[in-house]
Amino acid sequence: MRKLIRSIIIIALIIPIVIVVMHGQEISGSLDRLTTTSNQAQQQEDRPTTPVEKPKQEEPVKKEPKPEKVEKPSKPEVSKPKVIVIDPGHQRYADFRLEKVGKGSDEWKPMMQGSTYGIVTGQAEHQLTLDVANKLKKQLIQKGYKVKLTRTENVIAMSTKQRADFAHKNKADLYIQLHADGRSNAQANGMYIVVPSEDNKYTKKIHKESRELANTVINTAKDSKQDVYKKGIVTSANLPALNWSKMPTVLIELGYLNNPKDDRRLATSKYQNKLVENISSGIENYIKK
Ligand SMILES: [Zn+2]
Numbered sequence: 001m002r003k004l005i006r007s008i009i010i011i012a013l014i015i016p017i018v019i020v021v022m023h024g025q026e027i028s029g030s031l032d033r034l035t036t037t038s039n040q041a042q043q044q045e046d047r048p049t050t051p052v053e054k055p056k057q058e059e060p061v062k063k064e065p066k067p068e069k070v071e072k073p074s075k076p077e078v079s080k081p082k083v084i085v086i087d088p089g090h091q092r093y094a095d096f097r098l099e100k101v102g103k104g105s106d107e108w109k110p111m112m113q114g115s116t117y118g119i120v121t122g123q124a125e126h127q128l129t130l131d132v133a134n135k136l137k138k139q140l141i142q143k144g145y146k147v148k149l150t151r152t153e154n155v156i157a158m159s160t161k162q163r164a165d166f167a168h169k170n171k172a173d174l175y176i177q178l179h180a181d182g183r184s185n186a187q188a189n190g191m192y193i194v195v196p197s198e199d200n201k202y203t204k205k206i207h208k209e210s211r212e213l214a215n216t217v218i219n220t221a222k223d224s225k226q227d228v229y230k231k232g233i234v235t236s237a238n239l240p241a242l243n244w245s246k247m248p249t250v251l252i253e254l255g256y257l258n259n260p261k262d263d264r265r266l267a268t269s270k271y272q273n274k275l276v277e278n279i280s281s282g283i284e285n286y287i288k289k
Helices: 002-046 125-142 160-169 207-224 260-266 269-288
Strands: 083-088 095-100 108-112 146-149 174-181 191-196 229-236 249-256
Touching: 083 125, 083 160, 095 160, 108 160, 125 146, 125 174, 125 249, 125 269, 160 174, 174 269, 191 207, 207 229, 207 249, 207 269, 249 260, 260 269
Parallel strands: 083 146, 083 174, 174 249, 191 229
Antiparallel strands: 095 108, 191 249
């Protein structure tokens, strides 16, 4: 009996061990299978797959040639365009009311002197200056500047001081005044420029730049060899047209209306254009300096 019980106990102990061992073999077998499957998968991956249709070789894209840098039209090298006010000298009727010749002055002169007239053609200075001013304006605008005229008609009443004030109000960088001489030496001819003298007490701040502007315009005319320049520069210590200006200013005498040669050529569009070409280039050269 005892033997029987012992045998049963031994069997009872052995059975679970056998089960565990067998089970272990099963697990190990499964692992083997798993490894095999994984190897097969690997092999499958290595196998060349069904050839995928190759994408058609694309035509090589022609690269557009880079556009060459386009040179910008020559413009003054400033962010804001320079403002130029042009005063076509005089008006249809002289104005004999008086105004001071400069700030704080005790001296008075007519608000607007009368025009001079061509000795041969009879052309009026105020019409000539207006015609040339319009042409000059067009040229300077083409060069990239902002341009305003003090007047656009002849029948108007605008004093010397009011014209300078117009330039101030428009924040002009340069104030260009156009005239034609009819009272000086009738033997003389050609353009000349009047600027404030060094001892002009009203123009201490602008005489140097005004002189520089005049120099550049005259030199430009000289270089062009177009026979528009003769006399050069004249200075004035007390000319109201210059005295009232707060910005660099020049008074350009386009020629002599009392000289037959000048009078005749000043009446032609061709000569006016020549003058305008020289003056506008001179102004441009001054600004670009
Ligand atoms: Zn004049």
